[in-house]
Amino acid sequence: xxxxxxxxxxxxxxxxxxxxxxxxxxxxxxxxxxxxxxxxxxxxxxxxxxxxxxxxxxxxxxxxxxxxxxxxxxxxxxxxxxxxxxxxxxxxxxxxxxxxxxxxxxxxxxxxxxxxxxxxxxxxxxxxxxxxxxxxxxxxxxxxxxxxxxxxxxxxxxxxxxxxxxxxxxxxxxxxxxxxxxxxxxxxxxxxxxxxxxxxxxxxxxxxxxxxxxxxxxxxxxxxxxxxxxxxxxxxxxxxxxxxxxxxxxxxxxxxxxxxxxxxxxxxxxxxxxxxxxxxxxxxxxxxxxxxxxxxxxxxxxxxxxxxxxxxxxxxxxxxxxxxxxxxxxxxxxxxxxxxxxxxxxxxxxxxxxxxxxxxxxxxxxxxxxxxxxxxxxxxxxxxxxxxxxxxxxxxxxxxxxxxxxxxxxxxxxxxxxxxxxxxxxxxxxxxx
Numbered sequence: 001x002x003x004x005x006x007x008x009x010x011x012x013x014x015x016x017x018x019x020x021x022x023x024x025x026x027x028x029x030x031x032x033x034x035x036x037x038x039x040x041x042x043x044x045x046x047x048x049x050x051x052x053x054x055x056x057x058x059x060x061x062x063x064x065x066x067x068x069x070x071x072x073x074x075x076x077x078x079x080x081x082x083x084x085x086x087x088x089x090x091x092x093x094x095x096x097x098x099x100x101x102x103x104x105x106x107x108x109x110x111x112x113x114x115x116x117x118x119x120x121x122x123x124x125x126x127x128x129x130x131x132x133x134x135x136x137x138x139x140x141x142x143x144x145x146x147x148x149x150x151x152x153x154x155x156x157x158x159x160x161x162x163x164x165x166x167x168x169x170x171x172x173x174x175x176x177x178x179x180x181x182x183x184x185x186x187x188x189x190x191x192x193x194x195x196x197x198x199x200x201x202x203x204x205x206x207x208x209x210x211x212x213x214x215x216x217x218x219x220x221x222x223x224x225x226x227x228x229x230x231x232x233x234x235x236x237x238x239x240x241x242x243x244x245x246x247x248x249x250x251x252x253x254x255x256x257x258x259x260x261x262x263x264x265x266x267x268x269x270x271x272x273x274x275x276x277x278x279x280x281x282x283x284x285x286x287x288x289x290x291x292x293x294x295x296x297x298x299x300x301x302x303x304x305x306x307x308x309x310x311x312x313x314x315x316x317x318x319x320x321x322x323x324x325x326x327x328x329x330x331x332x333x334x335x336x337x338x339x340x341x342x343x344x345x346x347x348x349x350x351x352x353x354x355x356x357x358x359x360x361x362x363x364x365x366x367x368x369x370x371x372x373x374x375x376x377x378x379x380x381x382x383x384x385x386x387x388x389x390x391x392x393x394x395x396x397x398x399x400x401x402x403x404x405x406x407x408x409x410x411x412x413x414x415x416x417x418x419x420x421x422x423x424x425x426x427x428x429x430x431x432x433x
Contacts, residue, residue: 046148047089048098049155052105054083063106076102109182110156111145116182116204123246124202129153135246137218138386150197157188157198167291178272183207185272203246205274209254220248221388228391228409232379233259236312236336240353242343243383249340250274250317252383256338257282257315267309269302270317283309299323300360303330312336324356328369331376346382346390350404371397374404 055063059079065071077099084091091098104113115124115134123135124143129150132143147153161168164177164186173193177186183205190198210218212226221229232239233256241249257266257277268275268284277284283306288297303314303326314330316323316339331337343349354369361369374397382390388410395405 046152047091048101048105048110049148049152050087050089051080051083051098051102053155054087055079055102055106058083066107073099073103105156109160111147112202115143115145116184116202119206119208122204122251124200124204126153126157126200128197138246138248140246154190154198157190157200160186160200161188176272178274180273183273183276185274203274205250205254205276209258209276209278210251211258212255215252215255218386220252220383220386225388225391225409229256229381230259232256234261236264237378238331238337238376240338240349240377240380241340241383242346242349242380243340244342244344247383248386249383251386252381252388253315253317253338253340260313264312265310266313266315267302267306267311268315268317269299269306269323271299271320272317274317275315283311300326303327306330307333313338315339318342319353319356321356322360324353325360325364325369328353328357328372328376332372337376343382346380346392349380349382350377367399367402370402370404371399373397379409 055076062071062075062079066073066076077095080099080102081095083089101110104110109116112124115121120136121134122137123140124132125134126132126145129147129152132145133140134143135141147156158168161175161177164179166175166177166188168175168188168190170190170192173191174187174189176188178184179186185203185205187201188198212221212229215221216223216226239256241253243249254275254277257268257275257279260266260279262279263281264279266277266279266282268277268282269287270284271287273284273286275284285302287299287302288294290296299316299319299321300323303316303323306314307330313336314327315337316327319327319339319341327337327339341349341352343352350370350373353373354366357369358366364372374394377394380390380392380394381388391409393407393409395407397404
């Protein structure tokens with residue numbers, strides 16, 4: 001989506017930015033800006049921050065018209081040239097390079113733009129002006145990305161939130177937004193919540209989804225596991241994907257959805273857009289946050305309302321709270337259910353689901369929920385660092401012994417004397433152990 005959509009919206013955003021960052025508008029400012037040394041690797045980015053500050057301060061209407069396609073880039077070029085001359089900025093780069101960087105800052109992600117455009121990058125995390133890491137295929141590495149100073153970094157973090165429709169200031173010092181154009185989920189915190197510097201965390205999803213074959217090539221799973229997942233996808237069985245953050249859960253969920261029958265009617269309920277299915281029969285719905293006005297809509301509301309939509313499958317992008325109860329109810333009502341869940345292991349996932357559902361329980365007992373889960377959830381896949389580490393089939397819940405019966409499907413655990421249907425013996429999964 002465009003980062004600014006109207007003059008009125010931009011004026012409001014710039015006012016919020018000034019208020020939250022302590023900036024005072026001063027159209028007559030003519031003080032010389034000290035040039036950054038020519039041998040500094042951050043000289044250009046410092047100049048870009050200064051230029052963009054003056055563009056937003058002097059001509060917000062032009063920025064809004066550029067964003068909506070109502071103005072020509074030559075107008076921005078003329079304004080940038082005027083700012084450089086008026087404020088005595090030292091710039092050695094060619095004008096096309098400078099204009100591209102100004103555009104990246106105003107309408108994109110500035111010095112982060114190359115990382116945003118890199119399909120191999122899944123996460124970009126910053127904890128200070130010169131402290132950035134990126135994650136590629138589940139492996140975190142340090143980035144050479146640097147902002148020239150704390151002020152430039154703080155301003156950038158705030159603007160990213162404001163331009164994507166969020167609100168952040170000292171009273172509301174954390175905000176999460178989504179950018180559907182670049183397929184990003186963005187979290188920013190600023191002081192006083194962040195003690196030292198603002199922090200920014202960007203989760204990035206590929207423009208072209210990886211399928212199961214692609215994930216085999218990347219080493220997430222092997223061919224037999226991919227074939228097993230295709231069979232599960234085609235037969236309408238329920239699946240829960242577990243793991244820590246950035247383990248590859250959403251990536252695998254997208255590939256699994258792509259392997260499902262093309263006409264299967266699926267409700268995808270998310271807090272922020274992350275799955276981006278390519279299937280035309282998917283109903284993608286998002287929660288409505290309190291600051292967006294009107295009646296808030298939760299994940300639990302989305303799943304409960306889906307019962308009237310003639311659905312075959314429910315998919316919750318990430319179970320984080322009381323929507324766990326609706327997930328269990330929907331699965332027990334005969335629907336296929338898919339979801340991701342933060343859990344330390346496949347064995348812990350069942351207990352975590354019950355714990356998340358517990359605050360919302362009115363008529364159901366914990367024992368009933370365990371029985372419902374044992375009868376309706378078919379498979380759990382656990383991932384670590386972009387690789388499947390556990391793959392189990394739930395065979396039911398034994399009430400007398402109070403444990404789940406399950407089977408491991410990992411090839412390396414094959415036993416010639418095992419159950420012929422799966423190649424694995426049944427194992428008791430005891431709650432709480």
